[in-house]
Amino acid sequence: MNTSATQKINVQKVESSRIGQVDFDNLTFGSIFSDHMFECDYKDGAWQNPTIKPYGPLTISPAAKVFHYGQAVFEGMKAYKDENGKVWLFRPEQNFLRINKSSVRMAMPEFPRDIFFEALIELVKLDKDWVKPGLGNSLYIRPFVMATQVGVGASPSTEYKFMILLSPAQAYYLGDVKVVIADHYSRSANGGVGAAKAAGNYGAQFFPTNLAREKGFQQVIWTDASKHEYLEEAGTMNVFFRVNDTLLTAPISDRILDGVTRKSVIALAKKDNITVEERPVLVSEIVEAAEKGSLKEIFGAGTAAVISPVSAFSYKEKTFELDKQEDGFASRFKKELLDIQYNRSEDPFGWRYEVK
Template sequence: MDLSTLQIPVQKTTDSQLANVDFSNLPFGKVNTDHMFICTFKDGSWQDPKVVPYQAISLDPSAKVFHYGQTIFEGMKAYKDSKGGVWLFRPEENQKRLNISAKRLAIPEVPKDIFMEGLKTLVETDHEWIPRTEGSSLYIRPFIFASGRGFHASPADEYTFIIACSPSGSYFAGKVGVRIEETYSRAANGGVGYAKAGGNYAGQFYPTQLAVADGYQQVIWTDDNAHEYIEEAGAMNIFVRIGDTLLTSPTSDRILDGVTRKSILKLAEAENIPTEVRKISVQELLEAQKNGALKEMFGSGTAAVISPISSFGYKGQRYELPQLEESYAAHFKKRITDIQYNRAEDPFDWRYPVK
């Protein structure tokens, strides 16, 4: 297959559901577009990439994804500007990260052209599904799973790569309260925390349920050793503002290299906002809150872009954060979304035109 001239065939649906969607009242990730991209790895190579009508898939009960958890994913969005232009945001970063995850889980890496051309063809095909309501977008979910059969504990011999889309509204509404985790860990040194592996998220659900039962919306994950340093906020990277300095934890075996995180750091550098990428201890956070230096905390990720944190809990006590008129969270969210929706200049060449 000559990937330099790869053309993705498209099988159009004969039963579009577009007219049945209420675009003024979109839940996050529960409505699917008319089509999906699919490609299969077998006999040692990725083959037969195509866009087909959105449909259920059939798997053998012995498919290894069910038994050994070989499944990874990415999260992306497509945006439509005021003139109808369609844009992606830094899609090559998602392509690179998908293959980083694939390598860690012994899944065959996807060639760049298959990923990029499949993604572009699918978004072009379903461009009418991209909402124009402020804060809404087309959420895009590329994912790979082990579809090969067998109960033997080993990598599969076949894999399926799918990209599916969902027109979606805002992921979070308003600010969130978080609880600093003291018992459970999201990831460990030498593990798969830096990969977007399905099991990473499955393991988060139970501790998050406990936090929700205690009156919080999310968990701030801490290191697996002594729970001494904060690392991520739920499924998002975390930022802390102490004084005028913006802090975030360094990426590692345990922390995902977020595309939004990297974008915030680049914007801060360009605007001469002081930043530090280093470990942030729980005690430093408590001390800054006590002396008034803790100005704000927020999570960053594709789904919500930036999610301000209104309070955090630790050892049974809840701490409220100040309400700022000019927060870094609001500033960076506007800067990023203005680029994503083609409302502002893009000095970093992050926008990727689709249509």
């Protein structure tokens, strides 16, 4: 891993900001980008020329390996503004560690800690006016790495580009989320890349998710590829099941993303003396709990939507509705997480990270 000495980041500022043209009350998630972006190239075995520059198009060869062999990984993070105008990140160390873990699995070079944090802080500071105050508003942060070597030989790229984009976001309310439990398609294999935030993992889910959408469901809860017996994750979020007052979630494996929101929910639950079982969760036990009435809640946990309550799930053409829980675990964890993220409460775990 290249943890070489800090290289000075070259900063090229925009001549005039585009912020005045943005309607912050009507944002489509991930479609508008802030004034600046960060870029750093890997060449000759080293990360070089870290640069903050105006957001704009890349000039890249159509033979760049990212287009052909999918060597690309990413992260999702957010910056939040508190009532005093201070800007905060949430557990950024977790995203730093995970992007490098993802890169290793995709045979890509790790990114140095010092440049990661310096770039992140400088970039968010420069575009801090794009972080709007108010619960739910945030600046979505997208670090990513892609293979840029020119060549269509099927071997790891020798050149890469690490970038960070910033996109202003409003509260991401998914509405009533209805999910389908997968019984045919799969997200990942034992010994595959499911634990990595690899680009191809996401594109691969779009087709089966479209099939679910056609039937009136928004997401798929993936199951093990061998027999579809065990519940895994929902592709853009980890999933929790509340049976009576116990919280169940699949353990981390090479098929499941080690979600930051997931591990934060587990920590909050344990602090509140809620029993959490991280263990293989059978589809059959959740169906049985739904039939008996002991299944109280299902919710997703991920950076974009924080916590997404699930209102119904379908399994093999049978649909199970869940009663709305106004003061259930989902709303409780969501409030606790938002309060920490927006500096509205104590931070007993030291999760907040000030951008200053």
